[in-house]
Amino acid sequence: DAKTTQPNSMESNEEEPVHLPCNHSTISGTDYIHWYRQLPSQGPEYVIHGLTSNVNNRMASLAIAEDRKSSTLILHRATLRDAAVYYCILRDYNYNQGGKLIFGQGTELSVKP
Amino acid sequence: DTAVSQTPKYLVTQMGNDKSIKCEQNLGHDTMYWYKQDSKKFLKIMFSYNNKELIINETVPNRFSPKSPDKAHLNLHINSLELGDSAVYFCASSQTSGGTGELFFGEGSRLTVL
Numbered sequence: 001d002a003k004t005t006q007p008n009s010m011e012s013n014e015e016e017p018v019h020l021p022c023n024h025s026t027i028s029g030t031d032y033i034h035w036y037r038q039l040p041s042q043g044p045e046y047v048i049h050g051l052t053s054n055v056n057n058r059m060a061s062l063a064i065a066e067d068r069k070s071s072t073l074i075l076h077r078a079t080l081r082d083a084a085v086y087y088c089i090l091r092d093y094n095y096n097q098g099g100k101l102i103f104g105q106g107t108e109l110s111v112k113p
Numbered sequence: 114d115t116a117v118s119q120t121p122k123y124l125v126t127q128m129g130n131d132k133s134i135k136c137e138q139n140l141g142h143d144t145m146y147w148y149k150q151d152s153k154k155f156l157k158i159m160f161s162y163n164n165k166e167l168i169i170n171e172t173v174p175n176r177f178s179p180k181s182p183d184k185a186h187l188n189l190h191i192n193s194l195e196l197g198d199s200a201v202y203f204c205a206s207s208q209t210s211g212g213t214g215e216l217f218f219g220e221g222s223r224l225t226v227l
Contacts, residue, residue, distance in 0.1 A: 034215075036216075043117075043221050044156065046215035049213055049215070093211055099146075099161060099163075099210040099211055100158045105154075105155070106154075
């Protein structure tokens with residue numbers, strides 16, 4: 001299973017942008033880059049995913065390097081509610097992989113008022 | 114209306130007992146999963162079912178037996194509970210077993226084995 005590397009923790013100030021990096025140097029051509037987050041005492045929730053191009057949705061933006069060996073999740077204005085563990089995950093889109101997500105250690109984001 | 118619901122939310126039991134956790138999804142998804150999150154917070158996949166059929170079994174001990182009576186339900190039965198089984202168990206579902214669809218997770222069931 002392809003692996004990702006993320007910083008253990010990051011800090012941000014409220015209402016400032018946050019850039020969460022992820023390295024995935026062994027990514028394969030069939031891997032999508034997914035981001036999930038886990039708020040305290042809750043199950044993980046989907047944030048965003050992409051293959052090659054940058055992606056935006058109402059929660060965040062995903063910037064993917066041209067060689068796809070790294071990506072950055074961007075929260076445009078952090079709020080206290082964004083304090084969570086953020087997981088960068090490579091998901092093989094082939095059906096024979098069973099759709100599983102392989103979670104790494106994630107980045108614990110704390111947001112200061 | 115909760116998309117993926119698990120019961121019970123908390124379960125405290127003695128070593129050696131047998132217990133079950135139930136999961137239901139109302140999203141019409143074909144694929145369901147069980148994940149285990151241990152005390153170090155690592156989330157690890159245990160099982161994946163697609164249309165009631167087992168498609169992933171990540172070398173989980175035989176004491177763990179998932180059952181999917183229909184594609185909206187995936188229950189987890191654990192026999193002869195051990196201390197190391199203490200964890201939070203998350204159920205999840207996705208539209209299919211491949212592609213790019215997101216997984217929807219339940220709120221978790223915290224199992225404590227004494």
